[in-house]
Amino acid sequence: METGNRSCGTDFSLVGLFQDGHMDTFLFTLIAILFAVAFIGNITLVLLIRLDCRLHTPMYFLLSQLSIIDMMYISTTVPKVAANFLSDTKAISFLGCAVQAFVFLTLGGSEALLLGFMSYDRYIAICRPLHYPVLMSRKICCSMVAGAWSSSSINAFMHTVYVFQLPFCGSRMVNHFFCEVPSLLPLVCEDTSQYEHTVLVSGLVILLLPFLAILASYARVLVVVLQMGSGKGQSRAVSTCSSHLTVASLFYVTGLSTYTQPHSLHSPGRDKVVAVLYSIVTLVLNPFIYSLRNKEVMGALRRQMG
Template sequence: MAWENHTLNSNFILLGIFDHSPTHIFLFSLVLGIFTVAFMGNTIMVLLIYLDTQLHTPMYLLLSQLSLMDLMLICTTVPKMTFNYLSGKKSISLAGCGTQIFLYVSLLGAECFLLAAMAYDRYVAICHPLRYSILMSQKICCLMAVSSWVVGSFDGIIVIAVALSFPYCGSREIPHFFCDVPALLTLSCTKTLLFERLMFICCVIMLLFPVAVIIASYVRVIMAIICMGSGEGRRKAFATCSSHLMVVGMYYGAAMFIYMRPVSDRSPTQDKMVSAFYTILTPMLNPLIYSLRNKEVARAFMKVLGKCFSWQS
């Protein structure tokens, strides 16, 4: 009981990713710039889709949920990392660590299934355009979005419940810039092999199942594009799908690299670099990829800007 009280009252130490050398100060400033762009880009995407009635379609509803997830994901890790770096304090409470793990795992899981739903949406739009309003009705689209959040949250609850049930001892120094489960497990006083296997099974479900849906959807999409008689039709169909495939490739590649390897094969430096890629860089790239390649989003943005200038006048 005394050990349990000690665990609950103890803080962990986040070793971080930067020191105060000139190179790392520059990299830290770069991360803050990326965070700012990601925060503004995803916020603008959510607001544009909410405000413009012409964007109230299944594709843009799912896109707004992706932007919301990216916004929450980057806010889960970067503000705490920034506070610790600027203040010189590296501690994080058990409650704070648990909150980070829950939000991080939940958002990753939710985004996995949301990307699969977006692939299915593109499959229906290109392969069954006449039945699109039926197969991707507003009700079905909302059900897909809500299901993504629910499944992700369920995964987060399981992981956090098991991860914080282990005793942690020693230096309590987490070799990461946030409370990531694989990094936290290295501090456990007991064997975590069973939990590692549980995590692997969760990763198979949360990563490989959506990937299978995405691959199946895009195989059908590519076949449909090849069979199109119009070159303009093929170009538009490819442009519509290429943005989503770019996001999928970046997101799933990094996530599989992190979570589908045993803890014994992990390198803290590699894990921090890859984690920084898909928790900081990817949320910035997503709105840029979708907005720069999407005329509807650009039109909505110019429309909102026009209204803002007219109100100022």
């Protein structure tokens, strides 16, 4: 444990997306563009929902919370990734690494739970429309958001505290482009097999259970939609739910592949590609999938633009 205490004052080094530095300028530009697109898209969606009274509904309230999480989520990793492309050291302090891991886990867990709550909202709206004002009241929506934030932050705090009190040794070179718990475990001098079971359980609870709830909700929604007599109603319901399911599937499947596999099956190269999908790509796609395929959002955008 003395080794662990000494390690607390030592910086980590991030390998980054690629070890070859010939593409650093191109990758910096690409990452900066993706960050700007994601940030502008999400903040535009938040402002539209805030300014247009027609979007003051539970579904769009939850969507605005998702956009806020996405803006914070991509801001946790991408600025550091972009800066490392232009830096020779690629170092991150022990405290900075711990904070990044905690915030990343908190926001990732919040997004996973919130996507599940959004599917519940669509299930109630389509399958039990008469009960919708009661089951999706403002108080319940706020409780959902608070529950997502509190439970994910508690989970993230426990994992962060445990991992960063372990003794780190070796080169302190993190073979990743940000501090993520699975990428830090190979640097630990102790056997972490027991702790990996805890990570597996957390991944199943935070990621798999909401994903299964989404699939179950939309299976029921599909049955109800197919029984609708109105083709317009079918088209609108399918469009809304398919957009949500597309984003959710990409986020959950990639997240599960990282947090439910044992350390021995992890590949740094594959982990980086998968991490790009759930930490950058889905955050860029979210506002456009929800807005471009949503007539109400596009109508609000046209009204705000005069």
